[in-house]
Amino acid sequence: MTEKGSPRADASALARSIADEVPHVLHVDDDRAFLELAETFLSRHGLIASTAESTTEARERLASSAVDCIVCDYDMPEENGVEFLESVRADRPNLPFVLFTGKGSEEVASEAISAGVTDYLQKETGTEQWRVLANRVENLVERRRSERLAEYSFRAMETAREGISLIDVDGRFVYVNRAYADFVGYDREDLVGRHWEELYQDADLEDVYDEVLPAVRQDGEWEGEHVYLRADGSTIPVDHALSYCEEGVLVCLIRAGG
Known part of the structure; x- marks a missing residue:
C-alpha cells in the first residue's frame, strides 16, 4: 500500500497531473488568415492553440504562458524559423519545435536539423494536413x-530519505540511491553489480526465496520487515517494500525499522 506523502504517492500524483494536461501549442506564422484556420482545426483535434504573427510576439507568449510545443513557419519578416529555433534552444533545449513551412528544400531541412528542430513538416493544401500536424504535436508532447x-x-529517488534500489532479473543491483547505500554501509559504486543475497544472513535467505519473492510475483508487491547485513558485518532492521516493473526489474524501498 502506498502512503500519502511518500515518494511513490507524490510521483503517482505528478504523473497523473502531467498526463492529464491538454497540450498547448504555440503557432507562429505571419499569415493571419492561415493562423486562424490552423487554430480552428488544431482546437478541433483537442489541442489548446495560441498564435503569434511574429517571433517577437512569440517570445512574449513564451515568457507569459506554459507552452508544450512550438509550430513555426520558415519565412518570417524579422527572422526565419530556424533563427527563431536557435534562440529558443538557447533557453529551452528540450521544448518540441516543429518547422511547418511551405518552403520545402533539402537545404532548409538540413539547416533545421542542425539547429535542433524536433520535426519538419511541409504545408499542404486541404484539411488532412491539420490532422497530421495535430498527431505530430500530440506524439512529440507525449x-x-x-x-x-x-x-x-x-x-525524487536521488533525494528521497527512503533507501531505493533497482535490481535486475539476475538479482543484481543496477541502481541504488544515497540513502540506500548509507543504510547498508556501502559506497554506491561498490554496491552496484552485487547480488542482493549479500545483504542477507544465510539463515534469512530461505524466507526470501520461499515466501517473499513468490508473494511479489503473485501480488506485484510485498511489504514487511527484514534484517540487513551491512558492509562492516553489523546488522540493521529495515521496513522493506518490494514491487515488480513490467520489465522484470525489482524495485526495493527501505527505511529504518523498529
Missing part, C-alpha cells in the same frame, strides 16, 4: 512528458 517524468522520478 514523448517529452515521458522524458520529464523520468527526470523527475530520478531526482
